[in-house]
Amino acid sequence: MSQPKVFEKPTGVRDYLPEAVAKLRSIELRVLECMQRWGYQQIMTPTLEYYDTVGIASSTSNNRLFKLLDNKGTMLVMRSDMTAPIARVVASLLKDKPFPVRLSYHSNVFRAIEEEAGREAEFFQTGVELVGDASPEADAEIVALAIASLKAAGVEQFKIALGHAGFLNGLFDQTLPGRHEEQTALKECLQNRDYVGFRYHLQQLHLDDEAREELESILRLRGGVEICRMADKITHADMAKESLRHLCEVWEILKAYKVDRHVMIDLTMIGNFAYYTGMIMEGYAENLGFPVLNGGRYDNLLAQFGRPAPATGFALETNRIMQVVNGGVEPEAYRVLVLYSQEKREEAIRTALELRTREGYMVETKSVSAGEAIGETGLSEGERVAYEGQLYDDIIQFTE
């Protein structure tokens, strides 16, 4: 246990200097406004929740939760996502609000990390939940809004991959009935996109040729909407077939939204398989190895809070979106310095106050002795002048 140095921060957390804040907040506000236009209103929940309620209901594995004890010895967690807290609110404070309930959020979330992982322990998510609607229309709305949100954030090149938890669950239950351990091993390979491991596990199972081929062909099920038809030929499981019908229906509705060119089908996706019950989605931006967006249907979560209801939603990984967005930030302020000597203080302050009412102005004042006046700055349009290490668009002097 080493003593931290005075300037150090805990592992995996960061400071945001003004430029980064401007970018983050610009994304946040534009995305929340987009969500509001689609009928999603923002809520906020506490950073701390009970471990036994929201903690265990969240999709985050136990060892990645930040835990602490309150003064009665009850275990608390720092929220690891917003879906479980929102489920709690929908089932308690909003229990009389009729379905469908549409809510949005922008929030920091916390996940304990391994020392060398280089991942963030605190990061931002901006997302929505649509609770109380099990229809393909609800899933399609969530996908279309995810696309609108990425555009609002300023992400230009992206793809949304759609999968379905029911397809793989149905396929595995038919091919490997009752063999839960083997199913889990294969699912974990898919979740980690470890296709070599998937094939290796498959070989160990000593299945007949047909079953092995059926499972191996999963890995090829990525592409356009034709993938649903291909997959339908592979499987005989009712649940898998029903899942494919649902996905096809979602695709049809996305065509009405005219966003199907942003979407692909990826039936190898399994998301967090203990959590999602239906459609799953991931969003990818150009040149970024991690998803910028995660979401899907979770029809079993609300029941854990006493108000059973289907639900679907997504979260933008706002910090990753910061990395892929270039423009779109508000123009920088017009920075003015008002220098004044004691005798002209009132006039100088009056001028500063007046300039501060102008759109886009940022005005600082500084009292100087007469000797510190800097003479004519002779600035021309667009030029900036340095004063004590800072750059200003204009310096106005009130000195004797």
Next chain:
Amino acid sequence: MSQPKVFEKPTGVRDYLPEAVAKLRSIELRVLECMQRWGYQQIMTPTLEYYDTVGIASSTSNNRLFKLLDNKGTMLVMRSDMTAPIARVVASLLKDKPFPVRLSYHSNVFRAIEEEAGREAEFFQTGVELVGDASPEADAEIVALAIASLKAAGVEQFKIALGHAGFLNGLFDQTLPGRHEEQTALKECLQNRDYVGFRYHLQQLHLDDEAREELESILRLRGGVEICRMADKITHADMAKESLRHLCEVWEILKAYKVDRHVMIDLTMIGNFAYYTGMIMEGYAENLGFPVLNGGRYDNLLAQFGRPAPATGFALETNRIMQVVNGGVEPEAYRVLVLYSQEKREEAIRTALELRTREGYMVETKSVSAGEAIGETGLSEGERVAYEGQLYDDIIQFTE
């Protein structure tokens, strides 16, 4: 250790439903914009900090810090204010940025509470720090900006009380030299506004009449700028007299800002006396028992992070301001529901997407079977219609 019920939250934390979020965020954005116009740029710091650095440097007492251990066994705290984290940033990431440094923030902060206290364990502060300027101009700027921020937030009736840590420290050191315990007892009475206790402690000290009267007269030192002159006659301590000169100078500058009518002098104020070194301020709004604003000069904090510098700042207690602000929130959205039957889906979705581009519109869609159409709504201007328990400004139907 009782098991929490599924709908419960930890003590002292709250959910914000859409209406409360709209109000909170409206205050947040207007205040931050005001601060930006005065040259203060927003930064963000992590929720978790090391106990041994930011934790012990903060102005929060040890038993009110939320503590947890990281996976190496090092103690972390959830930030209890933003002043210490900003001092860390100014001394590390911004160590090459020349003074003065002007920074703003809006942030949740955490303070563990006693079970029955009814205080909030997580709440919001919106504030600024001005680092590297020891002048009365800097203190006056902070006071004037505090007033501008309260106005930007929509607080109409308020008073700012100004005091000075140096006045009481100087007076006590002269009257009770070396008697630190007695000084602390008296200061604690002042901090808690326990004037009866103050008089009681004073009697126990067996001072001569002059000294006792000098100390007792502190309690009368509240009013306009004339209080500084009154106080100057009471004390002979250099430090106290110097503090009064500084306050008078701040007052003069506040007259140039034309905000002196919002300000009063209260020399009984001592703030957090281990922390503040100079001018102290508190802001009060009508009909609210707690300050809506706290601030002051803390010239010793930056040295703890390795970059000694004078500093001054304030924080708005944003949650308390929510309680006193009525209007000022953005007008509610114009809420439209688009109902459609399967056959007219494309037309309905196209209409919804078009309406969502209009300023202030919030548009939901719902697929219905032909039998669910609701007929002519016959809405007139300003009327709202209910549909499945929700109120809409308009319902547009695309049904066969």
